Amino acid sequence: MANVSHPRDDIAGHPDAPEMQARYDRMLGGRDVVLVDGPVFLLGLYCAVSPWILHYTTSQPALVPHNLIVGIAIGLLALGFTAAPARMYGLSGAMCALGVWMVVSPWIVGTDPDAGVIWNNIIIGVLTLALGLMCVATASRSTPRT
Numbered sequence: 733m734a735n736v737s738h739p740r741d742d743i744a745g746h747p748d749a750p751e752m753q754a755r756y757d758r759m760l761g762g763r764d765v766v767l768v769d770g771p772v773f774l775l776g777l778y779c780a781v782s783p784w785i786l787h788y789t790t791s792q793p794a795l796v797p798h799n800l801i802v803g804i805a806i807g808l809l810a811l812g813f814t815a816a817p818a819r820m821y822g823l824s825g826a827m828c829a830l831g832v833w834m835v836v837s838p839w840i841v842g843t844d845p846d847a848g849v850i851w852n853n854i855i856i857g858v859l860t861l862a863l864g865l866m867c868v869a870t871a872s873r874s875t876p877r878t
Contacts (some may be wrong), residue, residue, distance in 0.1 A: 756818060768870065769814045772827070772863050776806030779834070779856050788849050795842045795849065802830060802837075806860060813867065824867035831861030 780803025783796040812820035834857030838845040
């Protein structure tokens, strides 16, 4: 019977290996990668637990699971940025979109929100948008110009 399996060669001989290594080094070489991940995770954690911190679980029941789910999504993005930055920084735009959504969500998801709920979501949204833009800037600096 013929051996049809492909041999596992070392990738060092691949013509694109030096370029891939240089891109990887650029992505992980800057301190800004590390400085963004922690605040993004903490912001996601706060967003997830903010209904219980600000005690609006009874006045805005629709915003409780909303903030929990969006907070978990932000936290998972942060963990992805930490675990696989070269792959995940392409999703920085999704974090910007989550920030914009958090700003408008009290009026779309909530029912007659009070000022505390509105300001909470606006602050979370603006910080998420700002950190997302920082991630976009980090990703654009790490991609080579052609």
